[in-house]
Amino acid sequence: MAQERPRRADARRNYDRIVAAAEAEIARHGADASLEEIARRAGVGSATLHRHFPSRQALLEAVFHDRVELLCARAREMHDRPDAGNALLEWLQAVAAYGATTRGLARSLLDGGREAGPPRDSTCEAMLIEAGGELLRLAAETGAVRPDVSIIDLLTLVNAISLATEGSTGAAGEAARLLRLAVEGVRTTTR
Known part of the structure; x- marks a missing residue:
């Protein structure tokens, strides 16, 4: 580059x-x-x-880059957690909460591939895919997640939840709750 x-x-x-x-x-x-x-x-x-x-997307990338980098650094810090599945869920909840409380972020991630702008590998979306992909790989290796789940699947879910809760009262908590519900399902657990 x-x-x-x-x-x-x-x-x-x-x-x-x-x-x-x-x-x-x-x-x-x-x-x-x-x-x-x-x-x-x-x-x-x-x-x-x-x-x-040169494009709206390039400006949005500049606005959100540093904060997305903090989320990626958090993912890297979680690599050594003993429970990779919980580490992945915790990180996804942080991404959902940030997206829900940061107007425009979820929308900009949706538009990331549609406008001319920075090279794909330098976008906020690419940064999240790389950071989350490693957490997902670790969780899959331990059997904590299904092998057919991709980081794109999970980030699409996070983005949808962020869009649905953006700007609402208690958006961060609501986004984290909805993500946990989606990931864990609606089944009851037996002890």
């Missing part, structure tokens, strides 16, 4: 102002926040916004 050239100081400031303005607008209006309003709040012109972010 080619290394990105360092930005001039003014270009870096514009980039940072655009991302900060986008974070605020997306928190208020979701993934469909007005690009013109983001540029206005950042104090830049529309052309400057588009020079830094």
Whole structure:
């Protein structure tokens, strides 16, 4: 992968102002926040916004990247857990809770493959697939999950739950509860 050239100081400031303005607008209006309003709040012109972010998806990736990286780091920290199945479920619940409480994230993950933007392997979606895929592999090796379950299946489920609960009162708890219900099923357990 080619290394990105360092930005001039003014270009870096514009980039940072655009991302900060986008974070605020997306928190208020979701993934469909007005690009013109983001540029206005950042104090830049529309052309400057588009020079830094050639698509809406590229801007969304920049807004969510650091927080998604924290979720991925959490997955890596869970690799050595003795119960790989519980580690996977705990991580998926964290992803669902974050998606439910972060306006626009779940929607941006849905749109990730539909718009021109950053290379596929650098997207938030790809980062989550890689991090969660390793947890799923470990859980499958211990027999904690069915062998026919893929990380795409699980992240699609998480995304659907995040979309359904986004913005509701107690969204994080509700997302985690619904995910646990979906994963564990509706059967009762006998002791």
